Amino acid sequence: MSHETSHAAPRAEPPPSAGPLAGVRVIDLTSVVFGPYATQIMADMGAEVIKVEPPEGDNTRWITAGPVPGMGGIYVNVNRGKRGLMLDLRQDADRESLRRLIATADVFIHSMRGSAIRKLGFDYQAVRAIRPDIVYTSCYGYSRRGPEADKPAYDDTIQAECGIPHVQGLMNGEPGYVATIMADKVAGLHALYATMMALFHRERTGEGQEVEVTMFEAMSSFMLVEHANGAMFSPPTTPAHYHRAVEPNRRPYRTRDGHVAALVYNDKHWNAFVAAVNPPWASEEFSTLEKRARQIGRVYGLLGETFLTRTTQEWLDTLSALNIPCAPLRSTDELFDNAHLDAIGFFEEVETPQGPVRFPGVPTWFSATPGRVRGPAPMLGQHNEEVLASVAPAMAGESK
Incomplete structure (x- = not known):
């Protein structure tokens, strides 16, 4: 059974039940x-x-x-x-x-x-x-x-x-x-x-x-899937929150003409981004995920400055070519x-x-x-x- 597209004609009556819970x-x-x-x-x-x-x-x-x-x-x-x-x-x-x-x-x-x-x-x-x-x-x-x-x-x-x-x-x-x-x-x-x-x-x-x-x-x-964090251990090693998720700079990046969502996160993505964009702040202190995670707020802030330099579409084109997760901001109406x-x-x-x-x-x-x-x-x-x-x-x- 194929899915109907959004442009299919309305159907007045549903077909006979054939889903996995048929008969329940x-x-x-x-x-x-x-x-x-x-x-x-x-x-x-x-x-x-x-x-x-x-x-x-x-x-x-x-x-x-x-x-x-x-x-x-x-x-x-x-x-x-x-x-x-x-x-x-x-x-x-x-x-x-x-x-x-x-x-x-x-x-x-x-x-x-x-x-x-x-x-x-x-x-x-x-x-x-x-x-x-x-x-x-x-x-x-x-x-x-x-x-x-x-x-x-x-x-x-x-x-x-x-x-x-x-x-x-x-x-x-x-x-x-x-x-x-x-x-x-x-x-x-x-x-x-x-x-x-x-x-x-x-x-x-x-x-x-x-x-x-x-x-x-x-x-x-x-x-508590992620926010339990170090509070699960005895004695606790961190407060009960995941620091990256609550970082104030974790938000869609402002561009020259709007916003874009992007996650330049793991080492593969990071290295590809740095090689392609060559931001002036790139250095050894950000070279590994472990190093970036310890100062994630600063990393997000620096990325935010860089994203201001291009339009949304330019960033979507660049990031997509690098296979870095990215998306435009959409409304629920869209x-x-x-x-x-x-x-x-x-x-x-x-x-x-x-x-x-x-x-x-x-x-x-x-x-x-x-x-x-x-x-x-x-x-x-x-x-x-x-x-x-x-x-x-x-x-x-x-x-x-």
């Missing part, structure tokens, strides 16, 4: 971005994802712009290809409908606080009693095993907890968030891979299990008109009730079971009738 049914009680991002990828990969929303809907329906009320951009993107079910789980009949769906499911995933999901009667033990081999994924802010269990968490607060504003402050002189909801998305990827691992275990053994994924722990692990992304058919245009939507496509490639955008995001409660009808025969049989 997911009951999705997540909201906002953390959980929905994980289940969006499951849907792209062929899973049947049934998104269960309360009568007021997922908050992301309302927080960003969309063509009609209740279909904001974030919601439409992270809930694409799912079937929409509106249930009021405060009502006995709707809770019973959910139980019957759980009996048919492979995965149950939620992002409610532990106390809230227990109160509704859908904690792991209750769900396991309905479907013993289910993979049950809980998406929390903080682990239930710690003192912050049930503490509310959002991307901004988790960024603060895991040190992002701190290291931004080391770089910029003032603490600040990064300009993307990194904690939500990183935690969502953790929820995805953890759920897939549990499904793999079930495939081999028949055993289901509960999986807990938390934003704080996921982001702490993510941040991603929608990018030659590389167009060439690989990254964007997929899908017809929706609100008109065609150009979705960022699946970023991974499979030779035998490729994923793709399976269709639009659901309107609130759009698939209630057909989803509930799929368990109606069992309901009728049990009532006899």
Whole structure:
């Protein structure tokens, strides 16, 4: 199956599911971005994802712009290809409908606080009693095993907890968030891979299990990949930050007419750059990566002075010829008109009730079971009738 290009005609209906998760049914009680991002990828990969929303809907329906009320951009993107079910789980009949769906499911995933999901009667033990081999994924802010269990968490607060504003402050002189909801998305990827691992275990053994994924722990692990640095050792050899990453001079280089991103870093790149450009400050004190790493701020400053001497395009031509990593600075709007992304058919245009939507496509490639955008995001409660009808025969049989 080939990827569609961004210029392909919109398709009204998705093709039969043929991704690597074809045949997997997911009951999705997540909201906002953390959980929905994980289940969006499951849907792209062929899973049947049934998104269960309360009568007021997922908050992301309302927080960003969309063509009609209740279909904001974030919601439409992270809930694409799912079937929409509106249930009021405060009502006995709707809770019973959910139980019957759980009996048919492979995965149950939620992002409610532990106390809230227990109160509704859908904690792991209750769900396991309905479907013993289910993979049950809980998406929390903080682990239930710690003192912050049930503490509310959002991307901004988790960024603060895991040190992002701190290291931004080391770089910029003032603490600040990064300009993307990194904690939500990183935690969502953790929820995805953890759920897939549990499904793999079930495939081999028949055993289901509960999986807990938390934003704080996921982001702490993510941040400490490089920022643990010498603080991992006993006694510590450095503070817990990676000095190159927080160096104030680490930024796109200003050129004569704009900016360019470049990393003249390892010895091969460095020697090629010095030979081609012959900067006046080149000397033995910068001749090895080890020497440069000890004074990386000074190195970045000197490179910054040199980059001011040519235009952006001149630098891109020079650096590309030397095989030194470089790139122009692009806006997020420019991603929608990018030659590389167009060439690989990254964007997929899908017809929706609100008109065609150009979705960022699946970023991974499979030779035998490729994923793709399976269709639009659901309107609130759009698939209630057909989803509930799929368990109606069992309901009728049990009532006899």
